[in-house]
Amino acid sequence: MALLRSEEDHYPEPMVARSFSSGALWRVVILSLCFVGVAVAFSLMGETISPEMIVLFLGVLAVIGVFSLFALTAGLFRFAGSSEKRTLARAVVDSLPYGAVVTDRDGKIVYANAQYSELSRSVSKGVPVGVPRLFASQPEASEAVYRLSRAARDGRSIIEDIRISRGHTHALWYRVAVRALPDFEGATGKSVIWTVEDISRDREAQENFYVELQKAIDYLDHAPAGFFSANARGRIQYLNSTLADWLGYDLANFEAGQIDLGDIVHGDGAGLLMGGGQDGAVRTEVVDLDLVRSDGTNLPVRLLHRAARLAEGELGETRTLVLDRSRAVDGEEALMAAEVRFSRFFNNTPFAIAALDGEGKVVRTNAPFTRIFGVASGERGIEGLDIAGLIDGEGREKFATSLAEAKAHKAEIEPVDTTIPGDKPRNVRLFISGVEQGGDADEAAILYALDMTEQRQLEEQFAQGMKMQAVGQLAGGVAHDFNNVLTAIIGFSDLLLLKHKPSDPSFSDIMSIKQSANRAAGLVRQLLAFSRRQTLRPQVLDVPQHIDDLTVLLKRLIGEHVTLDVEHGRDVWPVRADLVQLEQVIINLAVNARDAMPEGGQITLRTRNVEEAEAAALDYRGMPAADYVLIEVADTGTGMPPEVMEKIFEPFFSTKELGKGTGLGLSMVYGIIKQTGGHIYPESELGKGTIFRLFLPRHIPVEKPEAAKAAAAPVKDLTGNERILIVEDEESVRMFSARALSATGYEVFEAGSGEEALEVIEEVNGELDLIISDVVMPEMDGPTLLTEVRKTYPDLKVIFVSGYAEESVRQGLADDTSVEFLPKPYTLDQINSKVKEVLSGGATQGS
Numbered sequence: 001m002a003l004l005r006s007e008e009d010h011y012p013e014p015m016v017a018r019s020f021s022s023g024a025l026w027r028v029v030i031l032s033l034c035f036v037g038v039a040v041a042f043s044l045m046g047e048t049i050s051p052e053m054i055v056l057f058l059g060v061l062a063v064i065g066v067f068s069l070f071a072l073t074a075g076l077f078r079f080a081g082s083s084e085k086r087t088l089a090r091a092v093v094d095s096l097p098y099g100a101v102v103t104d105r106d107g108k109i110v111y112a113n114a115q116y117s118e119l120s121r122s123v124s125k126g127v128p129v130g131v132p133r134l135f136a137s138q139p140e141a142s143e144a145v146y147r148l149s150r151a152a153r154d155g156r157s158i159i160e161d162i163r164i165s166r167g168h169t170h171a172l173w174y175r176v177a178v179r180a181l182p183d184f185e186g187a188t189g190k191s192v193i194w195t196v197e198d199i200s201r202d203r204e205a206q207e208n209f210y211v212e213l214q215k216a217i218d219y220l221d222h223a224p225a226g227f228f229s230a231n232a233r234g235r236i237q238y239l240n241s242t243l244a245d246w247l248g249y250d251l252a253n254f255e256a257g258q259i260d261l262g263d264i265v266h267g268d269g270a271g272l273l274m275g276g277g278q279d280g281a282v283r284t285e286v287v288d289l290d291l292v293r294s295d296g297t298n299l300p301v302r303l304l305h306r307a308a309r310l311a312e313g314e315l316g317e318t319r320t321l322v323l324d325r326s327r328a329v330d331g332e333e334a335l336m337a338a339e340v341r342f343s344r345f346f347n348n349t350p351f352a353i354a355a356l357d358g359e360g361k362v363v364r365t366n367a368p369f370t371r372i373f374g375v376a377s378g379e380r381g382i383e384g385l386d387i388a389g390l391i392d393g394e395g396r397e398k399f400a401t402s403l404a405e406a407k408a409h410k411a412e413i414e415p416v417d418t419t420i421p422g423d424k425p426r427n428v429r430l431f432i433s434g435v436e437q438g439g440d441a442d443e444a445a446i447l448y449a450l451d452m453t454e455q456r457q458l459e460e461q462f463a464q465g466m467k468m469q470a471v472g473q474l475a476g477g478v479a480h481d482f483n484n485v486l487t488a489i490i491g492f493s494d495l496l497l498l499k500h501k502p503s504d505p506s507f508s509d510i511m512s513i514k515q516s517a518n519r520a521a522g523l524v525r526q527l528l529a530f531s532r533r534q535t536l537r538p539q540v541l542d543v544p545q546h547i548d549d550l551t552v553l554l555k556r557l558i559g560e561h562v563t564l565d566v567e568h569g570r571d572v573w574p575v576r577a578d579l580v581q582l583e584q585v586i587i588n589l590a591v592n593a594r595d596a597m598p599e600g601g602q603i604t605l606r607t608r609n610v611e612e613a614e615a616a617a618l619d620y621r622g623m624p625a626a627d628y629v630l631i632e633v634a635d636t637g638t639g640m641p642p643e644v645m646e647k648i649f650e651p652f653f654s655t656k657e658l659g660k661g662t663g664l665g666l667s668m669v670y671g672i673i674k675q676t677g678g679h680i681y682p683e684s685e686l687g688k689g690t691i692f693r694l695f696l697p698r699h700i701p702v703e704k705p706e707a708a709k710a711a712a713a714p715v716k717d718l719t720g721n722e723r724i725l726i727v728e729d730e731e732s733v734r735m736f737s738a739r740a741l742s743a744t745g746y747e748v749f750e751a752g753s754g755e756e757a758l759e760v761i762e763e764v765n766g767e768l769d770l771i772i773s774d775v776v777m778p779e780m781d782g783p784t785l786l787t788e789v790r791k792t793y794p795d796l797k798v799i800f801v802s803g804y805a806e807e808s809v810r811q812g813l814a815d816d817t818s819v820e821f822l823p824k825p826y827t828l829d830q831i832n833s834k835v836k837e838v839l840s841g842g843a844t845q846g847s
Contacts, residue, residue, distance in 0.1 A: 098197035102181065103130060105153055105190055119196060131176060131194045138164055148178050152192045155180040161199070173203040221251075226301070226322030234261040234274055243322055248294035264291050269367040273305055273318065288325070289367060300325045352449035355435075360387045360403050363442050372451050374422050387447065391418045391428075399430060406434040406445040417452070427452040482520070483803030484730040486825040489517040491736035494828030495743075521825050538576045538676070540699055543629055544568040544607050550583055554590050554603075561600035564590075569608030575629050576699040577676045585669045589633040589692050592666070596637030596690065606632040610695065620695075623679045627698035634691040640684040648682065718832040719745045722769035722839055726750050727757040727785065728801075729777045733824075737772065740828045741835060754780025758788060766793050770839060772822075772831075775802035786819065797838055801826070 090111060093100050099116030103109050112120075112128040120128045132149055135141040144160040151158040157179035164172045175197045180190065220227060226243030230236050235257040244251040247264060262270040269289045284306045290298040304321040352369035354362050362369075362385045369375075373390050375382060388396045395418025405413045416430040431448040493514040500507045547566060555564055586605070593603045608630050610618075616625035640648070649670040673680045677697050684690040724746050728734035731752070738748045749764065751757035754777060761768065771789065775782040782800055789796055803824040822834050 093193070096195065098195055100193055100195045101128060101131065102191050102193050103152070105155065105192065107132065107149075107152070110191055116196065131178075131196060134196070135162065135176075138162075140164060144176070148176060148194075152178045152194070155190060155192065171200070171203075172198070173200045175199045226324070228264075228320050228322065230261050230273070230318045230320075231257075232317070234270060235259070236261060236264070237317065246293070246299060246322075246324060247291060265289065270370075273303070273307065273320070274370070291322070351451070352447070354387075354447045354449075355443045356387065356403070356445045356447055357442050358407060358444040360399070360445075361385060362387065369449070372420070372426065372428060372449050374420055374426070390420055391430075392421055395419065395430075399432075402430070402432045403445055406432045409434040427456045483824040484733050486517050486521050488730070488732035488736050490514055490521075490825050490827055491733070491740060491831075493517065495736070495739060498743075498828075517825070538578055540574050540576050540701070541579055541582065542572075543575055543631065543696070544572050546579060546583070547586065547605055547607065547631075550586060554587065557587065557591055558594040558603060562594050562597055563602045565602065565604045567604065567606045569606075571609070572607050573609055573627065573629050573698040574701075575676075575696040577678075577696060578672075581672045582676075585672050585694070586631070586633065588666070588669050593633060593635035593637060593690070596635055596639075601636040601689075604632070604634045606630075606634070609698075615695070620679065620681050623681075623695060628678075628695040629698060631694040631696065632691055633694075634689065636689045639686040639688055639690055640682075641686055645682060645684055718829075718836050720836065720839060721745050721747065723747045723764070723767060724749070724770045724772060724835065725757060725760055725768050727752075727754065727771065727773040727777070727782070729753055729774060733774075737831060740831055744832055746835070753777055754782070754785040754788075757785055761789065761793075766796070768793075768796060770797045770799065770835065772799045772801060772835070775800050799834060799838055 093102065093111060094113045096113060096115070099113065099119045101109060101112040101116045107130045109128055109130060117128055120134055132145050135145050141162045141164065144162050148158060148160055157177070159175065159177040162174045162176055164174070166172055175195075177195045177197075178192055181193050221241035223240065223242055226246055227238070227240040228236055228243055229238040236259040237256045239249070239251065239254055239259070241251050244254065249259070260270075261273060265273065269287075273287070284304055287303040287305050289301065289303070291301050293299055302323040302325050304323070305318065306320070307318040349366060349368060352366065352372045354365035354369050357363055362382060365382060370382065373385075375385065375390075388399055391399060395416055398416045399418070402413050402416055413432055416432070418428060418430065420426045420428055429450045429452050431450075433446050433448075435443045435445060493510050496510045497507065497514070500510060547568075551564060551566060558564060590603055590605075610628040610630045612625050612627050615623065615628055648666050670680060673694055673696075679695045681693045681695075682690060683693070724741055726734055726737050726741075726748060728737065728750075729752055734750055734752070738750055742748050749760050749768075751760050754773075757771070757773070773782045773785055782802075786798055789798070797820075798818070799820045799822055801822045801824055820834070820838050822831065826834075
């Protein structure tokens, strides 16, 4: 063979190694005995034959016998006999069209066919050699031969294609295989068969095929038209070079499935291309729409689009030819140009348009139809869809009536408001009109569908907002009036406690009244917070302690089917936050977690410290590295998908059914945490649950100087003799405040309104040390009274009392920072202490 020998090498035909049969062996033994008998006869006839002749003859016979035995044993020749028959295994090996040799596991040859002997003659000059030696002089084959030899020793099957170079343009290919054989005649142990096949011609044919295929791909890539193919999921599998250049994509970086059909097709056109017929027939459609270049600009094109559905209804891969319509072809008729422009406008409208047959099934439609009616995924074909089957049951009867009126060519047909059910139901308004005579025979009506989902949501949100505003105003008004009542109850309780000793039987009753009033005051604070009329009142909090205090209420809220676990870290740092608002945050998150577990589950509250280094490693967006106290609220509920997670903090967004949620809970949680200076981050996975992580800044107390400590110390002596005017429209509150201050020595004047207060000031010639005024009063409110007083008495000290937040009160005071504030409800000690601080000059703004 040309691989292993040069053209000038000539060797005799090799002898094929054969194994002895039992008959041939007996023939050799008999022949040897004949020679020995002749030798004995000559020795007995020694008297008639000279000794020299006998010795010579015996020597020749001995040499012949020894040589014959050696040759037969070595297999250099054999006795031919008509009784010897080839075995079936040898016949199979001999019939192979390529070289084959049988060896044992160590490579010793047992049998070789003629084709293999022809291959090995260039190496062994007639005697077959093993395959490893056959390729020993070819470095390119060394690795493959090594793997083949290992496989032969292990009794494994393996196939290797070996390439042998012959110059720069020519190469020879051989397919070498080895596999184990059962017992083979003549083999002393387990054997394997090696095959060597020249596959150079097949390889050359393959290479020619690939070259031609590459040329065909090159022709398609540089065709004057674009081409692409997409799979059933809308992922682009192929994009030719022409279309890639038009769209501005680098074809060298393109990978199948990397680009979505929606990335290159403008608007809702992707859903239109994922349609196809209902019957599985292959149709080529002409579609005029816009593609989107990588820079975001539009490319007007005409598509020759082919999409077919398989027998199971699944969409197969699409084939689409793209013609550039951005530049009109020379000589293009005006009618054709107008048709293209109309088709582009038709597919780029913001509403769905569909031609229907007499049964209300789709004949043809535009691109937005697929999005509005929820068939953009390609799971169902568009042509032949029954519109009645896409809308809810309530709207089907109205649609059937409108379709009948359209077929009767009525001029005015009432629109149909209906809903398209699905994972995300859509509200649509359907307009139906009849088709005049002269249109296509299969068209009976034209359907126009407007997506009203966002408008309906805005209407519902507006209605919900108006409802919440009304409820908030009502809650604020109720809380304000209730604060006046509580101020009187708490105040008069304090006055009664001054007259009763702890041993008095009435003392405990009065204390119960005061404690109940204080609990009611907490409820009022929550009402004010709900109505957004109470801002944060931060204080230093021990978070684990307050969460433990809250667990009793939480267990009642979440019910018996949900378990509550609380886990606290060691030495949790203090935080500065509004206790009531923080409790509202935790309650809101716990209730949401309960609603996410309708079949029951587990809520876990965790607290721990997060040091600055750990916070930096967390890499949460918008959270600077610092020391935080972490509060986690985790549940084992249904979880939320990513599209819901993006909107959970938006006002009015709710995943609950209409009427079961306002959509304000998490937005209020977000606002409270942000106002506190903290951060909130949710994590959720469908089917596994949700975790809300609240990061509150660590509070580090600041040591005050001794002088400041002394100034901040509680006032012990609450008595005084200054003149004070109390302005309050609620008589019970005014009466309690007057009695409380009079009892400590102050001279008190009273007024029931702002106008009456001005009269009192005029009567005493402004000889007052302090005015205590309510903020909300009829006729003239507190800020208006302050404005009038400042005109004549700019230095007069003023304390405003109100059930609303201090910040909301100060918004109406312009730049006047001299006014102090006392929140309702207040106790006897609180009003006396505040008055003493203001009159002694120890009060500061916002105290």
